[in-house]
Amino acid sequence: MNKKELAKYEARAQIFKALAHPARLRVMDALAQHKEQCVCDLTELIGSDMSTVSRHLSVLKNAGLVAVEKRGQMVFYRSTVCCLSGFTDCVEKVLANNAKQQQAVLHAS
Amino acid sequence: MNKKELAKYEARAQIFKALAHPARLRVMDALAQHKEQCVCDLTELIGSDMSTVSRHLSVLKNAGLVAVEKRGQMVFYRSTVCCLSGFTDCVEKVLANNAKQQQAVLHAS
DNA sequence: TTCTTATTTGGCTAAACTTGCAAATAAGCA
């Protein structure tokens, strides 16, 4: 890979990295359903320390996957991506297929 | 998140983690174009040590994103996912949008 | 201003990921 190509794939990888954590995927799902949520909502949903959730949210924000708006003392996050559900479908397909393969291996032995 | 829900998102996150590296994304792209490639092909493409590339391939294999076939002394990898191009389109959209936002910020200041 | 609530950030530790080199396998060839 030359420099330019590498940069392209690094940029893409950043997006995948941002999504590569169960808590962050859960957040994106919640934001697909609820339009917007405050940090407190998401903290309760995830069940970790609020500081941890806040850090997850900043990862998503840096990747450009969510937008932030502060109203009063609360901070609201919303998704900026509409095509994520397609991701999920594809991922679920892969997982289903993996499970099928596992089954096949079990039956074979 | 309860245990079951957590497990679901962890499984999904595994897939994203597997894709969250420039070399592995490059490999998936190559396998989308070429149907199959040996480790030597991919090693040349990526430009790292063959052992490193082999490790990347095993990450993709464990995630169920590629399949392996050994013929003679060579090992061929092929993609098992057809819906990945949709991923890429979506990711590129996000990146384009991020770039636009960056521009907006620059103009504003 | 002082107190309270919501959120972010600093600091630290533990765990996970990446990479190259060297050694181990595995398969074909002489």
Place this chain on the structure above:
DNA sequence: TGCTTATTTGCAAGTTTAGCCAAATAAGAA
């Protein structure tokens, strides 16, 4: 059998990430 090629695996070092607690901000409310 002994040699060469293709690939994987063990190991060690360096880098990144995740998580929690405590401290810092920021905005309302008293």
